[in-house]
Amino acid sequence: MKINDCRPRTARVAALLVLALFILSGAARADFKLVSLNCLHLGWGKQPYQAEKNQDLKNFFDGEKADVIVLQEVMRQADVGLVNPGEYEVAATPVQGASSYKEAYAFLVLKSKFNLTAPPDVVISKVKGISRPPAGILIKDGNTCTWVLDYHAIFGRLADRRSEVSKIGGVYKEFKGKKSNNVTCQVVIAGDWNLAANDTAFKDAFKNFPAVTIDVVPDKKTSLNPKGEFSESYDHCLAESGVIKHADLLELPTGMTNQDWRKKISDHRGIFCDIKTK
Numbered sequence: 001m002k003i004n005d006c007r008p009r010t011a012r013v014a015a016l017l018v019l020a021l022f023i024l025s026g027a028a029r030a031d032f033k034l035v036s037l038n039c040l041h042l043g044w045g046k047q048p049y050q051a052e053k054n055q056d057l058k059n060f061f062d063g064e065k066a067d068v069i070v071l072q073e074v075m076r077q078a079d080v081g082l083v084n085p086g087e088y089e090v091a092a093t094p095v096q097g098a099s100s101y102k103e104a105y106a107f108l109v110l111k112s113k114f115n116l117t118a119p120p121d122v123v124i125s126k127v128k129g130i131s132r133p134p135a136g137i138l139i140k141d142g143n144t145c146t147w148v149l150d151y152h153a154i155f156g157r158l159a160d161r162r163s164e165v166s167k168i169g170g171v172y173k174e175f176k177g178k179k180s181n182n183v184t185c186q187v188v189i190a191g192d193w194n195l196a197a198n199d200t201a202f203k204d205a206f207k208n209f210p211a212v213t214i215d216v217v218p219d220k221k222t223s224l225n226p227k228g229e230f231s232e233s234y235d236h237c238l239a240e241s242g243v244i245k246h247a248d249l250l251e252l253p254t255g256m257t258n259q260d261w262r263k264k265i266s267d268h269r270g271i272f273c274d275i276k277t278k
Contacts, residue, residue, distance in 0.1 A: 032067035032113065032139065034148060034273045035250065036190040036235060039071050040266035043079035056264055057083040060253055061108065066272065068139065069108040070150035072192050080106035087111060091119040091137060098131040105135045105150040105191075114139065123178070125149075127170040129163075134171050134189060138180060144277040145185035147175040153194040161194050162201040168238070169205035188239040188275055192268060196233040212240060217247035222269045228259030237273035245274040 045053070061069060061083060069088070074080050077092045084090050088108035095102035109120055120137040127133060136149035149171070154164050168189065175187045195201055197219040206214050216238050221230035237247055250270040252261055261269065 031245075031277055032146075032275050033065075034188065034190055034237065034275050035061075035064060035066035035069045035270055036150075036192075036237065036273075037069070037071055037250075037270035038152065038192040038235065038266055038268040039073045039083075040268065041073050041075055042071065042083070043075035053264060054082040056253075060265070060270075062087070063253065064250065064272075065110075066108075067110045067113045068137075068148055070148065070190050071106040071108070072103065072150065072152040074104040074106045077104045080104070080108070084108065089116045089119045091122050093122055093124055093135045096124075096132040103132065103152065105132070105152070107137050107148070107150065109137065109139070114141065123175075125171045125174055127167055127174060129167050130154075130171075131164065134168075134191075136175055136187075138178075138185065140180060141277070143181075143183060145180040145183055146275060146277055147178065147185050147187045149175065149187065149189040149191075151189055151191035151193070153192065155194050162199065162204070165193060165195055165199070165201040166204040168202075169207075169209060172206070172238075173209075186240065186243050186278060188237055188243060188273070190237040190271075190273060192234050193236055194234050197236050202238070215239060215241050215244055217244055217273065218249065218271060220249060222249060222271060224258055224262045224267050224269065226262065228257060228262045230258075235268055235271045237271070239273075239275075243276055245276045247271065247273040 080090050080092050089111055090108055092104045092106040095104045122135050124135045125133040131154040132152055134149045134151040136147045139146045139148055153161055172187050197216040202216050216236045221233045222235040223232040225231045237244055250272050
C-alpha cells in the first residue's frame with residue numbers, strides 16, 4: 001500500500017516541479033519594450049531652449065521605463081548623456097553622414113533589466129550605399145539574444161529614400177549572421193525610415209529572402225508639422241513576423257499636446273515596440 005500511494009505523490013511532485021520550471025523559464029525570458037525617437041537635432045540650439053529640452057527628455061524617459069531606447073538625430077556623440085536619467089547605460093556611434101550634415105545614433109539600455117555594468121558595444125553596419133549606416137547592440141539573456149539596430153534613412157527625393165531602404169535586407173542578413181555563443185539572434189531595426197510602413201521599398205529589401213516574412217510597424221502617422229498636426233508615417237520597427245508583439249505611438253506626458261511636443265522636443269512622436277524573444 002505504501003508503495004502504491006507513493007508513486008502518485010512522486011508523479012505529482014515531479015509534475016509540479018516541471019510546471020514550476022516552465023513558469024520560471026517563461027518569467028526569465030528577456031521580452032522587452034523598445035522605444036525609438038528622432039530627437040530633432042539633440043544638442044543644437046541655444047540656452048535656455050536646449051536645457052529645457054534636455055530636462056523634458058529626462059523626465060519623459062524616466063517616466064517611460066523603457067528597457068531599450070534608440071535615438072536618432074543626436075548631433076554629437078556626447079549629447080546623449082544629457083538625457084540619461086541615470087538608470088540606463090548609454091552608448092553611441094560617432095557622428096555619421098555622407099555630406100556635411102552628420103548625426104550619431106544612441107542607445108539607452110536599462111541596467112536593471114539586463115544586469116549591465118558597462119555600456120554595450122555598438123556595431124556599425126558595413127553595407128554600402130547607406131548615408132548613415134544602421135548600428136546595433138546585442139541584447140542577451142541566457143540563451144536568448146536580439147540585435148537591436150538604430151536607423152535614420154536619408155531624406156530628399158523619394159527615389160533616393162527607396163533606394164537606400166531597399167538595402168536594409170543586406171543589413172538584416174549581416175546582423176543575422178552575427179551569432180552569440182553559436183546561437184542565431186533575431187534582428188529588430190527601429191528608427192525614422194522617411195517612408196510609410198507599406199512602401200514598396202520594404203518588399204524590395206527582402207525580395208531575396210522569400211522564406212522571411214517581415215513586419216513593419218506601427219503603420220501610423222508619427223511626424224508633426226509646426227502646428228502639431230500629424231503629417232507622415234515615418235517611424236517604425238522592422239522584424240520577422242512574430243517578433244514584435246505590439247507597436248504604437250508613445251503617450252505624451254500628462255498635460256502636453258502635440259504642438260507642445262513639437263515646440264519643445266521634436267517633430268516626431270516616439271514609438272514603442274514590445275519585443276518577444278525566442
